[in-house]
Amino acid sequence: MQVRFDAVTKQFQTKKGCITAVDHLSLTIGSGKLIGFLGPSGCGKTTSLFMISGIHPLTEGRILFDETDVTALSPEKRGVGMVFQNYALYPHLSVRENIEFPLVNSREMKKRLMEELSDGGKRSVSRKRFKDSVAERVHEVARLVEISEYLDRKPSELSGGQQQRVAIARAIVKRPSILLLDEPLSNLDARLRVQTREEIRSIQRRTGITTVFVTHDQEEALNLCDEIAIMKNGVLQQYGAPQDVYDNPANLFVAEFLGGTKINLFEARAEAGIVFIGDLKIRGDIPVADGRVTLGIRPENLLSCAPEDGGGLTARVERLIRLGGVTTVEAVLPGGESLRLMKENGSTLKPGDTIGLKILPGAVCLFAEGGEKIWQG
Amino acid sequence: MARLRLKNPRRFDNTAYLYLLPAFLLLAVFTIYPLVNTILTSAKLDYRFLTGAYVRVSLRHYADIMADATFLRAVFNTAFIAFVCVPLSMLSALVTALLLNSIKKLRGFFTTLYYLPQVTNVIAAGMVFAFLFNSNFGLVNTMLGWIGIDPVAWISGVNIAKSAALYNQAYLRCLFVLLVYSLWSGLSMKVVLFLGGLQNINPQYYQVAQIDGTSRWRVLRKITLPLLSPTTIYVFITSVITAFKAYSAVVALFGNTYGPIGDNSKMMITIVGYIIDALGDYLSAGAISIASAAAVILLLIIMGLTALQLKLSQKWVHYK
Ligand SMILES: Nc1ncnc2c1ncn2[C@@H]1O[C@H](COP(=O)(O)OP(=O)(O)OP(=O)(O)O)[C@@H](O)[C@H]1O
Numbered sequence A: 001m002q003v004r005f006d007a008v009t010k011q012f013q014t015k016k017g018c019i020t021a022v023d024h025l026s027l028t029i030g031s032g033k034l035i036g037f038l039g040p041s042g043c044g045k046t047t048s049l050f051m052i053s054g055i056h057p058l059t060e061g062r063i064l065f066d067e068t069d070v071t072a073l074s075p076e077k078r079g080v081g082m083v084f085q086n087y088a089l090y091p092h093l094s095v096r097e098n099i100e101f102p103l104v105n106s107r108e109m110k111k112r113l114m115e116e117l118s119d120g121g122k123r124s125v126s127r128k129r130f131k132d133s134v135a136e137r138v139h140e141v142a143r144l145v146e147i148s149e150y151l152d153r154k155p156s157e158l159s160g161g162q163q164q165r166v167a168i169a170r171a172i173v174k175r176p177s178i179l180l181l182d183e184p185l186s187n188l189d190a191r192l193r194v195q196t197r198e199e200i201r202s203i204q205r206r207t208g209i210t211t212v213f214v215t216h217d218q219e220e221a222l223n224l225c226d227e228i229a230i231m232k233n234g235v236l237q238q239y240g241a242p243q244d245v246y247d248n249p250a251n252l253f254v255a256e257f258l259g260g261t262k263i264n265l266f267e268a269r270a271e272a273g274i275v276f277i278g279d280l281k282i283r284g285d286i287p288v289a290d291g292r293v294t295l296g297i298r299p300e301n302l303l304s305c306a307p308e309d310g311g312g313l314t315a316r317v318e319r320l321i322r323l324g325g326v327t328t329v330e331a332v333l334p335g336g337e338s339l340r341l342m343k344e345n346g347s348t349l350k351p352g353d354t355i356g357l358k359i360l361p362g363a364v365c366l367f368a369e370g371g372e373k374i375w376q377g
Numbered sequence B: 001m002a003r004l005r006l007k008n009p010r011r012f013d014n015t016a017y018l019y020l021l022p023a024f025l026l027l028a029v030f031t032i033y034p035l036v037n038t039i040l041t042s043a044k045l046d047y048r049f050l051t052g053a054y055v056r057v058s059l060r061h062y063a064d065i066m067a068d069a070t071f072l073r074a075v076f077n078t079a080f081i082a083f084v085c086v087p088l089s090m091l092s093a094l095v096t097a098l099l100l101n102s103i104k105k106l107r108g109f110f111t112t113l114y115y116l117p118q119v120t121n122v123i124a125a126g127m128v129f130a131f132l133f134n135s136n137f138g139l140v141n142t143m144l145g146w147i148g149i150d151p152v153a154w155i156s157g158v159n160i161a162k163s164a165a166l167y168n169q170a171y172l173r174c175l176f177v178l179l180v181y182s183l184w185s186g187l188s189m190k191v192v193l194f195l196g197g198l199q200n201i202n203p204q205y206y207q208v209a210q211i212d213g214t215s216r217w218r219v220l221r222k223i224t225l226p227l228l229s230p231t232t233i234y235v236f237i238t239s240v241i242t243a244f245k246a247y248s249a250v251v252a253l254f255g256n257t258y259g260p261i262g263d264n265s266k267m268m269i270t271i272v273g274y275i276i277d278a279l280g281d282y283l284s285a286g287a288i289s290i291a292s293a294a295a296v297i298l299l300l301i302i303m304g305l306t307a308l309q310l311k312l313s314q315k316w317v318h319y320k
């Protein structure tokens, strides 16, 4: 099912005044896609999910599922499954009871199940038959998320990762057409995180549920999602395929927010179509008005070479920073600006060396004072 | 790194005992000694308070008490407060707390309002209730008069000596007045405790239920009440124990004859009332022993109930 935000705004009235948590958000989530909401804490990710699920009413705008306007629809009528930021499993119920809770406690769901079982009212359904079919569905999702052996335990007797999967099972047992996951991996250790991430991906592939995945971990979003939406202070900054957003950031915030090693940023100026860092000419022939700009180059787009091959661009190596398999080189330009680049395997750079720099085509981004990108090439 | 050296762990134990000593002394003087003394006194036949003399050790006082109609009445009345008034007032407190919890505006105001009985003097409030239920000029009868009902002799026992039927009717009316008073006076603390328990429940559970389309009734039964059970058990245990110590409320409502005017059977007496009456008679032989024996019985009842409740709570309560 496709989900569309149409100029959605959410404001909270608090004692201290009015907080705009989400500001004119317009966005279309394709059917069957896994998309990520990404942004720093407090940027409105959870609020956006709550508006899809119907827990928070909208202040302004519309939300559409396919072509149906669901803005005024109550949560149970929307039929979404949601995994909360801290799971919210009922502590007094066993895993089995937690998973079957949405099936046996909702009139809406019961009606739907009954209809399914009775072939649209043609056959009568006995109590036992209903119970059996609930049990069957519970087993089915338990197998899917691999928690079959824990069905009789209480949530407190499970590890974080197992609780996580129970929460997913509870959300998908209803066979929702939309699945919302609010930072589902934040409580897991690094290894389990990667593993669960893959599991979520494969569950999503197998079920084909349109899934919205909230995270503030960019690596997670870049790895997992078909598309990512980057938010800041309730405003959508950029929406698109992860690689595309990474390579072509729409503004300084997105450029800085994404990337394992932070993007290199320089105070630069444009003069007669040429952009300089200090006295170094970086690019020429560009259609940018004269003035101060911020110049950004991702570290992996800077290649080191012999000093004479850099076309006048040289730097002195300051330090090497090893991080597992990758080594980052910290270097300074003649004007004193420091920068980072990735060390190639087999290169013998050491502190004190002078290197030449090559910038890959398309790698230079210029940002105006307000942060928006004015040129890339 | 500095390491804590535990050469002789026992030394720490001894120091701990030293620190515990002041508290232990207080406990010994004001709790343990009286407790042991009460148990001993209860077994001394014809014990005289002034001389300390007694005939011999005997459990006769216990037998006497068990055969005393007044004591049995006291046990019944106390049990009425503990097992009828307490559950009913818990129920009304729970409903009130649920309602208060579901409103946003004026919640603080209403909570304060409901808490007021807690800061009111028991004797004063009881006397006000006695006045409300006065047969001649009480507010209750006045209001009944408005809808055409004849005045009811709520807490006056004229003519009750004439027949057992009249006596029983008067008794029922008095129990009713006691129940109304208990509901009113017990509500405040329980509402506050329940409200605290309700606000401790993570709102996410309700959001999950909302997404799942769980009806309000189901949410209450399957989420709220189970998650509230630690509070419920706590309120029940403390209320029942308080109920077994009931005394001043009965005196305030019915006077120190523990009954309506014209009654001389101590109709509404409680166990603590029985003990205090016996103590008041301290000059006569055996009275102190009777009071002690009744106190021991009360202690046993309370201990038994507490043990039972703790056992039950382990089975029912869902701690996080
Ligand atoms: N119920 C509420 N009442 C008032 N303000 C709220 C409420 N819920 C959220 N907010 C505010 O709205 C903004 C967005 O909150 P939201 O929970 O959507 O952030 P988030 O992106 O999910 O952050 P995090 O990564 O920390 O979970 C925050 O400034 C927050 O303080």
Ligand SMILES: [Mg+2]
Pocket (backbone or CB within 6 Å): A045, A046, A047, A085, A182
């Ligand atoms: Mg959040």
